[in-house]
Amino acid sequence: DAKTTQPPSMDCAEGRAANLPCNHSTISGNEYVYWYRQIHSQGPQYIIHGLKNNETNEMASLIITEDRKSSTLILPHATLRDTAVYYCIVRVGDQAGTALIFGKGTTLSVSS
């Protein structure tokens, strides 16, 4: 699985968009970008994933650069409940039965 690099921490004001970057310069053609988050003391939660195109769901948007070497997770209107550690993970799509490799992630602090 390709290595990812994320900033250790970010701050965001409540109601504003939170933009979380991730670098994955060694990503291979068949590797997807996934985002999970872990709210304090809870199990990790899937947010979104993508291969080449930008993706959007009810939780967030994922913007992947054309060369696929970096991506940005966007929480359009951050709330206090979005305070969590966000993990960017790169791996081949159909790898059911293998571990997700969680790095240190980005700690997002949303304040009022």
Add this chain to the structure above:
Amino acid sequence: NAGVTQTPKFRVLKTGQSMTLLCAQDMNHEYMYWYRQDPGMGLRLIHYSVGEGTTAKGEVPDGYNVSRLKKQNFLLGLESAAPSQTSVYFCASSYQLAGSYNEQFFGPGTRLTVL
């Protein structure tokens, strides 16, 4: 639909004691996993199962055993607990869909302390 549940939520053991952690899922998932999370180290895979009656070792399997007698349940056993097994244990499950990503659904965790 309860998703993934874990029992117990908290437990304190003495060195050498044994215990079993229970994970249950009601989503009819084929795959189930046990992770441990230690401060500053992220999640590490202990064991996993790709179907009823089958199990396999993950990254850190020593000191643990698992069983998957029923599709919905995945048990993690500690035969002789050691202080190094103090951790937060997470169970996860996922579908088996060939050719697509299989999101992992996580339970709330079990906080285990071994004295």
